Amino acid sequence: xxxxxxxxxxxxxxxxxxxxxxxxxxxxxxxxxxxxxxxxxxxxxxxxxxxxxxxxxxxxxxxxxxxxxxxxxxxxxxxxxxxxxxxxxxxxxxxxxxxxxxxxxxxxxxxxxxxxxxxxxxxxxxxxxxxxxxxxxxxxxxxxxxxxxxxxxxxxxxxxxxxxxxxxxxxxxxxxxxxxxxxxxxxxxxxxxxxxxxxxxxxxxxxxxxxxxxxxxxxxxxxxxxxxxxxxxxxxxxxxxxxxxxxxxxxxxxxxxxxxxxxxxxxxxxxxxxxxxxxxxxxxxxxxxxxxxxxxxxxxxxxxxxxxxxxxxxxxxxxxxxxxxxxxxxxxxxxxxxxxxxxxxxxxxxxxxxxxxxxxxxxxxxxxxxxxxxxxxxxxxxxxxxxxxxxxxxxxxxxxxxxxxxxxxxxxxxxxxxxxxxxxxxxx
Amino acid sequence: xxxxxxxxxxxxxxxxxxxxxxxxxxxxxxxxxxxxxxxxxxxxxxxxxxxxxxxxxxxxxxxxxxxxxxxxxxxxxxxxxxxxxxxxxxxxxxxxxxxxxxxxxxxxxxxxxxxxxxxxxxxxxxxxxxxxxxxxxxxxxxxxxxxxxxxxxxxxxxxxxxxxxxxxxxxxxxxxxxxxxxxxxxxxxxxxxxxxxxxxxxxxxxxxxxxxxxxxxxxxxxxxxxxxxxxxxxxxxxxxxxxxxxxxxxxxxxxxxxxxxxxxxxxxxxxxxxxxxxxxxxxxxxxxxxxxxxxxxxxxxxxxxxxxxxxxxxxxxxxxxxxxxxxxxxxxxxxxxxxxxxxxxxxxxxxxxxxxxxxxxxxxxxxxxxxxxxxxxxxxxxxxxxxxxxxxxxxxxxxxxxxxxxxxxxxxxxxxxxxxxxxxxxxx
Numbered sequence: 001x002x003x004x005x006x007x008x009x010x011x012x013x014x015x016x017x018x019x020x021x022x023x024x025x026x027x028x029x030x031x032x033x034x035x036x037x038x039x040x041x042x043x044x045x046x047x048x049x050x051x052x053x054x055x056x057x058x059x060x061x062x063x064x065x066x067x068x069x070x071x072x073x074x075x076x077x078x079x080x081x082x083x084x085x086x087x088x089x090x091x092x093x094x095x096x097x098x099x100x101x102x103x104x105x106x107x108x109x110x111x112x113x114x115x116x117x118x119x120x121x122x123x124x125x126x127x128x129x130x131x132x133x134x135x136x137x138x139x140x141x142x143x144x145x146x147x148x149x150x151x152x153x154x155x156x157x158x159x160x161x162x163x164x165x166x167x168x169x170x171x172x173x174x175x176x177x178x179x180x181x182x183x184x185x186x187x188x189x190x191x192x193x194x195x196x197x198x199x200x201x202x203x204x205x206x207x208x209x210x211x212x213x214x215x216x217x218x219x220x221x222x223x224x225x226x227x228x229x230x231x232x233x234x235x236x237x238x239x240x241x242x243x244x245x246x247x248x249x250x251x252x253x254x255x256x257x258x259x260x261x262x263x264x265x266x267x268x269x270x271x272x273x274x275x276x277x278x279x280x281x282x283x284x285x286x287x288x289x290x291x292x293x294x295x296x297x298x299x300x301x302x303x304x305x306x307x308x309x310x311x312x313x314x315x316x317x318x319x320x321x322x323x324x325x326x327x328x329x330x331x332x333x334x335x336x337x338x339x340x341x342x343x344x345x346x347x348x349x350x351x352x353x354x355x356x357x358x359x360x361x362x363x364x365x366x367x368x369x370x371x372x373x374x375x376x377x378x379x380x381x382x383x384x385x386x387x388x389x390x391x392x393x394x395x396x397x398x399x400x401x402x403x404x405x406x407x408x409x410x411x412x413x414x415x416x417x418x419x420x421x422x423x424x425x426x427x428x
Numbered sequence: 429x430x431x432x433x434x435x436x437x438x439x440x441x442x443x444x445x446x447x448x449x450x451x452x453x454x455x456x457x458x459x460x461x462x463x464x465x466x467x468x469x470x471x472x473x474x475x476x477x478x479x480x481x482x483x484x485x486x487x488x489x490x491x492x493x494x495x496x497x498x499x500x501x502x503x504x505x506x507x508x509x510x511x512x513x514x515x516x517x518x519x520x521x522x523x524x525x526x527x528x529x530x531x532x533x534x535x536x537x538x539x540x541x542x543x544x545x546x547x548x549x550x551x552x553x554x555x556x557x558x559x560x561x562x563x564x565x566x567x568x569x570x571x572x573x574x575x576x577x578x579x580x581x582x583x584x585x586x587x588x589x590x591x592x593x594x595x596x597x598x599x600x601x602x603x604x605x606x607x608x609x610x611x612x613x614x615x616x617x618x619x620x621x622x623x624x625x626x627x628x629x630x631x632x633x634x635x636x637x638x639x640x641x642x643x644x645x646x647x648x649x650x651x652x653x654x655x656x657x658x659x660x661x662x663x664x665x666x667x668x669x670x671x672x673x674x675x676x677x678x679x680x681x682x683x684x685x686x687x688x689x690x691x692x693x694x695x696x697x698x699x700x701x702x703x704x705x706x707x708x709x710x711x712x713x714x715x716x717x718x719x720x721x722x723x724x725x726x727x728x729x730x731x732x733x734x735x736x737x738x739x740x741x742x743x744x745x746x747x748x749x750x751x752x753x754x755x756x757x758x759x760x761x762x763x764x765x766x767x768x769x770x771x772x773x774x775x776x777x778x779x780x781x782x783x784x785x786x787x788x789x790x791x792x793x794x795x796x797x798x799x800x801x802x803x804x805x806x807x808x809x810x811x812x813x814x815x816x817x818x819x820x821x822x823x824x825x826x827x828x829x830x831x832x833x834x835x836x837x838x839x840x841x842x843x844x845x846x847x848x849x850x851x852x853x854x855x856x
Contacts, residue, residue: 187852353720
């Protein structure tokens with residue numbers, strides 16, 4: 001039985017217990033929200049070393065890091081390095097989006113080494129195995145999903161919401177369809193003049209998910225790829241279908257969340273979050289960014305952390321990170337770190353703003369350490385202690401001070417001793 | 429006569445004309461807002477190579493980059509490198525916050541080489557010349573302000589709003605007074621049991637500003653230095669005084685803007701912007717960040733770009749950047765670049781969200797370039813073309829592709845050719 005079915009039966013599962021403990025909530029609160037489908041606990045029964053966690057807007061905002069290779073880049077070792085960076089810096093889940101060589105082996109390694117839930121997008125493996133669009137079929141898709149479920153994948157993105165009738169909406173767009181899964185399926189539907197196999201075989205997919213407790217992440221194949229395409233007919237038509245699929249998942253006892261955009265102007269983010277909540281009966285909303293301007297390639301971890309903060313503040317439950325490499329190439333381990341930290345900031349800032357339990361404790365502690373000139377404690381409490389130490393050391397070096405300067409002096413190179421407000425404050 | 433006085437007399441100055449042209453507004457609109465004090469045009473009559481620009485929430489959101497040395501770091505050459513990086517990447521104004529050696533010479537170089545308005549905080553030079561708090565006096569302060577005005581400083585931060593009666597409010601705080609100017613003045617007031625000289629000599633200061641058309645930036649000496657201290661009695665008591673000073677400036681014919689926080693939780697930013705507008709009669713609000721979490725030293729350009737976007741969206745007119753070195757040390761030229769770009773993103777995202785004229789043009793153009801696989805055009809339209817090129821080249825290298833790959837191929841290393849949604853979209 002899935003977490004949803006057990007919660008519905010009134011059971012407080014060990015996973016619910018654990019989620020309650022780390023989120024400062026009562027087990028009964030968590031059980032109720034899981035039963036209602038407002039919290040999901042992605043926990044494939046075959047993922048042995050998993051630490052259970054929950055996703056829902058009642059809980060601390062979660063972040064996901066995408067890793068995985070492409071046909072052009074990366075090997076299993078590099079992917080494990082990315083996994084380690086992602087988890088070290090605070091990713092709550094990882095998605096293996098590999099589309100290149102050794103997809104199955106890379107995923108196996110990632111699941112074995114990951115204590116956080118692992119997600120995938122099965123259409124990628126299906127297309128790779130099909131050797132091109134012609135070879136794609138409903139049965140191959142179901143086979144891939146079944147094998148991934150048996151391997152221990154905790155949640156899967158299925159683009160079941162993009163239908164034949166939606167495709168024409170994309171013609172009016174500047175960037176058509178930018179979701180990889182969405183574009184692959186739209187092409188297949190058009191070529192074969194048949195409905196989306198992820199939609200027609202949805203009941204079969206649900207059966208597999210039930211058996212292994214795979215959480216479905218209902219993908220937004222029509223997510224906008226630039227500000228000009230945001231909040232348009234294509235996006236919202238698909239969202240209606242996603243709402244219908246949420247209800248089918250819940251009825252079947254399968255946990256479900258919903259994926260969201262993408263590229264959205266800052267002023268439309270709150271409306272987008274509200275609309276998902278209404279259309280999808282408050283299923284956890286898992287958003288990608290959103291990026292709030294199109295013109296900062298190289299800095300999309302920042303453009304999207306801005307949108308992600310507003311998204312989480314307005315009700316998103318999980319934020320899929322974007323790295324500085326977005327729109328430019330496959331992220332490497334350094335990009336993964338930069339992306340994860342930017343998203344920890346976004347999620348944490350939103351949690352503070354929403355007054356989630358104990359959200360500000362860490363901030364108050366680091367501020368106290370600042371008042372005390374306790375540099376070591378500041379580093380320890382930093383979201384990225386390595387980076388804080390590195391920049392502090394650089395500033396001391398450039399200021400001609402020795403690396404152990406901080407053990408004696410109560411000021412930094414920004415102001416120097418005579419202009420240190422913290423020091424002067426103490427004299428008042 | 430100042431821009432404010434001339435606007436009030438019905439004159440369309442050359443500066444107003446130019447601001448209107450670059451902001452897609454009519455000269456009469458700009459004149460009216462300058463006359464009302466809702467737009468300032470910082471333009472010291474002695475700053476010869478200045479390109480006029482305006483600051484006000486009707487206009488494109490502006491960003492400021494702080495440069496300047498400390499007693500421990502940096503020389504005039506390094507400061508010019510920072511100035512060049514700041515202007516190259518899009519700073520609309522720079523502030524020279526030098527507190528170390530050669531303050532006057534560094535400022536002279538910066539003014540000579542800057543086409544954007546230059547701001548200062550005169551208490552820094554005054555304290556440096558006084559050789560310590562004991563030597564500070566009203567006459568020295570006025571002398572410094574006069575000399576800086578004659579040198580061509582376009583705007584000056586004066587912490588005239590922090591009064592004896594406010595100091596006790598700071599005792600309740602975790603971080604007391606974190607503004608350098610605020611803490612220096614509070615200590616002086618307490619030591620001498622006298623009122624703030626920037627307040628008692630305010631009429632004298634106005635006379636100097638009138639003569640050279642220096643814009644006053646009314647500093648917030650009580651800005652909160654951590655989330656725990658945000659939106660408290662100290663901050664808002666000072667704001668009331670700032671509102672009074674705005675009215676005195678306008679009456680005297682002196683242009684004025686108001687400085688704001690600082691460290692503010694995301695949910696309190698809109699309220700803070702609204703309150704300044706009400707208390708200070710819509711004087712342009714010039715905010716520092718705000719930082720939305722305290723615990724990400726090394727990444728405060730990101731934590732604060734999030735707050736700055738919300739601030740600008742809610743009515744702030746100018747954003748003072750924060751660099752990755754904030755809370756750690758004096759920024760170097762690389763930090764200046766990182767800070768400026770993060771703030772260009774924040775300002776631009778807010779302008780798009782507010783529907784300012786032509787704000788989204790650049791985004792639509794770069795999105796079109798993406799649809800066309802026109803990499804060169806994407807780079808040209810990027811806020812930081814160098815960074816975009818650098819990361820693209822890195823991705824190609826790591827993907828085993830030659831640097832001129834983009835001249836032939838229509839996909840990136842993120843997805844590879846078979847999984848390129850843009851390419852697939854074209855096939856549909």
